[in-house]
Amino acid sequence: MTSTAKSNHEFFLKADLGQYTGEWVAICANRVVAHGNDVKQVAEEAQRLCGSRKFLLAHIPSNETMIF
Amino acid sequence: MTLSFKYRDVPRANETRAISPSIPIILSNGGTRFELIALVDSGADVSAIPRRTAELLGLNLAGELEKAFGIGGSVPAIQSSMTVEIGKPHERYVLRVPVKVVMNDQDFSPLLGRAGFFDEFIITFDSRQKKVVLKRR
Numbered sequence: 653m654t655s656t657a658k659s660n661h662e663f664f665l666k667a668d669l670g671q672y673t674g675e676w677v678a679i680c681a682n683r684v685v686a687h688g689n690d691v692k693q694v695a696e697e698a699q700r701l702c703g704s705r706k707f708l709l710a711h712i713p714s715n716e717t718m719i720f
Numbered sequence: 721m722t723l724s725f726k727y728r729d730v731p732r733a734n735e736t737r738a739i740s741p742s743i744p745i746i747l748s749n750g751g752t753r754f755e756l757i758a759l760v761d762s763g764a765d766v767s768a769i770p771r772r773t774a775e776l777l778g779l780n781l782a783g784e785l786e787k788a789f790g791i792g793g794s795v796p797a798i799q800s801s802m803t804v805e806i807g808k809p810h811e812r813y814v815l816r817v818p819v820k821v822v823m824n825d826q827d828f829s830p831l832l833g834r835a836g837f838f839d840e841f842i843i844t845f846d847s848r849q850k851k852v853v854l855k856r857r
Contacts, residue, residue, distance in 0.1 A: 661744045710757035711829045
């Protein structure tokens with residue numbers, strides 16, 4: 653994977669994404685470029701905004717979510 | 721050669737926190753590919769993704785609807801398969817893995833379960849160092 657992809661992951665690890673709980677986010681160039689409940693819409697918006705740059709999709713679980 | 725990924729520190733209810741072995745992967749199907757964060761789930765027999773993620777990838781959802789069981793009960797699911805790319809610039813692997821597509825409206829991070837994935841790596845969950853390490857068999 654590219655260094656761009658790596659930096660998207662590093663941003664994901666460090667960022668406070670609490671405002672997006674329950675949503676999908678798209679991360680590109682060290683910021684959240686799109687978010688929402690529909691992963692397809694979020695991906696399409698990220699493709700439009702990021703152009704040729706890679707973006708990372710992540711689902712942000714609610715604080716109440718405990719995964720067994 | 722090994723792949724090492726830091727855990728993500730995540731907030732939970734009542735101002736507690738947990739750490740999560742969430743790693744970046746590329747899911748692809750034909751010419752469609754997206755990078756997503758997936759949860760490495762040693763408790764899952766098989767990988768799982770939500771219906772809308774499967775539709776994003778254009779996975780074949782023509783299979784028979786069946787029940788998949790978890791701690792919270794059963795959910796409707798269809799058996800399919802997807803391609804998982806995992807790696808870093810120095811090391812990268814491409815695997816075809818079976819996946820249960822959960823056909824209700826639940827949304828969740830893709831879960832990387834044992835079938836077809838854990839078979840391919842020796843996986844170490846290092847909670848103290850807050851990292852998950854994958855070594856190719």
